[in-house]
Amino acid sequence: MRVNGIASPLPEDPRTLLSDHLRHQLRLTGTHVGCEHGVCGCCTVLLDGKPVRSCLLLAVQAADHDVTTIEGLAPDTAALHPIQQAFHEAHALQCGFCTPGFVLAVKGLLDEHPDPTDEQIQEGISGNLCRCTGYANIRKAVRLAAAAR
Amino acid sequence: MKPAPFEYHAPTSVDEAVRLLGMLEDAKVLAGGQSLVPLLNFRLARPAHVVDINGIPALDRIYERDGGVAVQALVRQSDAQRSELLQKLCPLVPEALKHVAHQVIRNRGTVVGSIAHADPAAELPAVILALQGSVRALGPGGTRDIPAESFFMGVLESALAPDELAVEVWFPAFTGPHGLREESRRHGDYAMAGVVRAGDRLALFGVAPTPVTADPNEPTRDLQPSADLEATPGFRKHLITAMTRELFAA
Structure with a gap:
């Protein structure tokens, strides 16, 4: 999986949710976790450019896909998107x-x-x-x- | 709220998926995951095996077949909503999809998955029932088409055998009077009650263990909806009567 343009290894445990993988393994804590069942929208990330709920996706399902989190939205650290x-x-x-x-x-x-x-x-x-x-x-x-x- | 442990399988063909479903004890098919993953997170579902079909190529087509439109298992709801073929031949389907959860959910959720999940409060099972469509299932013995009338067996229970995969659903072409109304406490929630019209046919959802057809002149006859925190049985029946009147007056 590529996260914000950087190739990244998949978690070993297939039950790891993408939201948890981003936060705990990759330390991308800008992805917030609210309800963990798809209702609140806080964990929304882009999967191949389209918004999806990262709490409703297994991290292993993002293999060979592009994930963009809030950290990867702005082109650089100088300016906001x-x-x-x-x-x-x-x-x-x-x-x-x-x-x-x-x-x-x-x-x-x-x-x-x-x-x-x-x-x-x-x-x-x-x-x-x-x-x-x-x-x-x-x-x-x-x-x-x-x-x- | 994390899923219980399971073994993960990612078949790359429908035949391999069916073989896995036949071989594995207690397996669940994962397509869009917008219904299954919440159940896994809540641990309301704890399957031993998850068979993820997202890696199967060429299973995401919308095409014309037998005087209607077939939608394959990996077609996302947002793509079906935008499909010109569905808009032309089965406009009720894209119209109904507007009511299914939210755009972000529809980006991932699939049409077939929503029907195979057989949630009695969901829109698409009632739509396929109103349209008299069918579900194409592939099993070890080959394919069979299950009419919508005999597909929904109970709450989250369909006529699919454990070793069968729903590979596509079929909606007959229908451009006559049609529509969907539903009432929910908040936009995008599961409806307290909903009605679907396809010509003279009426299907109801959220008011029985499965979607059901009803007489448009007497939509609540024999109906015994359940009570919950959001609505009493009487209120649900009132909603059905009012929405049916609205839908058939149009």
Whole structure:
């Protein structure tokens, strides 16, 4: 498996979830783990460019695939990715726990709909929970990121 | 919440997958995993063997067959939703897929997996039942087509034998009046109750151990939905009546 462009060994135990493998073995703790059954969206990563739940994927299933985590989204350490920048500018995070999942879900949304309607934004972020309930600013950030493209 | 230990198998052909299913005691097929992996995480399912079919090539086609559309076992729900063939011949299927969980889940979840999983509250089993489609199963004795009417046996229980693999599902072409309505407490949750229309046919989900067909004029006849924290049996019946009226008035 390639994680953020770097070839990486698979775990020995096939029952290891991708979310746990990323956090515990690779120390990529930007992938957050909330519910571990696919409801909260915090653990969203990109698998071959498409957002998926890393808690619903065995790490061994990512063999021969590209995984992008929040750590691999920005092109370098100097600048934020435009979506991250938009979240920053729109104050689209409070505690930040849900943010990595939201940012990667929005990446998938904007790849599919570069100029999303309000309904598409609503639908696109509906699989992610923000318990600070900061959805209004998250929607603002999506519009900002779309405009910045 | 971690899966219990299991032995992992990744066959590279359908024949090898079927051979493994015939050979292994207590094996579970893993396709999209969006229903199975939560069950593994909760340890509600603890299979001794997991047979991951994701590495089987050429099992992800959507194609025209027998006056309808066949969807193979590795077609992701998001790809089926975008399929022009399904939109043209079986528009109910992509329309129903909008209601299945969320986009991120649909990127991984499969159409066939959702039907084979036979969750009574899921949308796609009711859709294939309303459309009178079928499931193609491959076993040691060859293939057989199981009509949707006899496929759903109980809660998470289908007519598939332990050594059979659902290789594709088939939906007959249907462009007449159709639709799906469901009510859930939160968007993307399993529905408290749902209705699917395909012409004069009505299928209900979330209100019985399997999806069931019903008379559009009397949709709750003989219906005995269960109670849970979200809805009483009476409320479920009310939802069915109201949504059926809405669907057939359109």
